Amino acid sequence: MDLKQIANDTSKVLISYLTYQAVRTVIAQLNETDPPRAFWLQGFSTKERIQDGEAYVQALFQERQDLAFRILTVREHLSNEICDFLPEMVRSGIQQANMQHRRQQLERMTQFDPSASNSNPEQSTGSESESS
Amino acid sequence: MDLKQIANDTSKVLISYLTYQAVRTVIAQLNETDPPRAFWLQGFSTKERIQDGEAYVQALFQERQDLAFRILTVREHLSNEICDFLPEMVRSGIQQANMQHRRQQLERMTQFDPSASNSNPEQSTGSESESS
Numbered sequence: 001m002d003l004k005q006i007a008n009d010t011s012k013v014l015i016s017y018l019t020y021q022a023v024r025t026v027i028a029q030l031n032e033t034d035p036p037r038a039f040w041l042q043g044f045s046t047k048e049r050i051q052d053g054e055a056y057v058q059a060l061f062q063e064r065q066d067l068a069f070r071i072l073t074v075r076e077h078l079s080n081e082i083c084d085f086l087p088e089m090v091r092s093g094i095q096q097a098n099m100q101h102r103r104q105q106l107e108r109m110t111q112f113d114p115s116a117s118n119s120n121p122e123q124s125t126g127s128e129s130e131s132s
Numbered sequence: 133m134d135l136k137q138i139a140n141d142t143s144k145v146l147i148s149y150l151t152y153q154a155v156r157t158v159i160a161q162l163n164e165t166d167p168p169r170a171f172w173l174q175g176f177s178t179k180e181r182i183q184d185g186e187a188y189v190q191a192l193f194q195e196r197q198d199l200a201f202r203i204l205t206v207r208e209h210l211s212n213e214i215c216d217f218l219p220e221m222v223r224s225g226i227q228q229a230n231m232q233h234r235r236q237q238l239e240r241m242t243q244f245d246p247s248a249s250n251s252n253p254e255q256s257t258g259s260e261s262e263s264s
Binding site for chain 1: 133135138139140141142143144145146147149150153157160185186189190193197200201204206207208210211212213214215216217218219221222223225226227229230233234236237240241
């Protein structure tokens, strides 16, 4: 498990996702102030194009540099505002989801034997895994 | 700009991405110890399926619960190991990428007038945006 590589990849995915959120924000703002421009940016921002945030920004600079500059500013603002909350949100989100999956699975495994509801699903799974 | 909603959405995307990284990690481990099982998990983990981490785990529990439990454990481990580094990585990543885009664009705008290289691209863009 190459944690450093995974952290790098995750950071890149996050940057592209925040770029996408910045584009959505700018489109929403333009819808209020300049609908034709919003319509143009919506059309430019196809799903394929926006997958790679940096390539998207580079392409946008060729077409409408004022919108490109604006998206840079908005994504920097977004990263400053929300990044600090993410570690706790992600950790607790995963812990809660995991607990729920384990509980559901435990209920499924014990549905014909309610008296066994205190057994540890991880242990029984481990032994199944070894025997397979 | 609904920062709370954006933070929630970003956290969900991150959790799904860490689930994907957990699946990749488990496949790599199985490739060493149990290649047929690795092959099976690879086939099960299609791109469409893995887009939604929770639905993926739920489907996997129906097929191979030991692998599902293992992926839960690995993604929790990943989140504990890398989440704390992400805010700084993302913030500095965006700042660096933005600086690079702005410099490139500045060079493009001033390529016929080297003496103007101290002008502020954001300002000139702002006025263009207003006049359009």
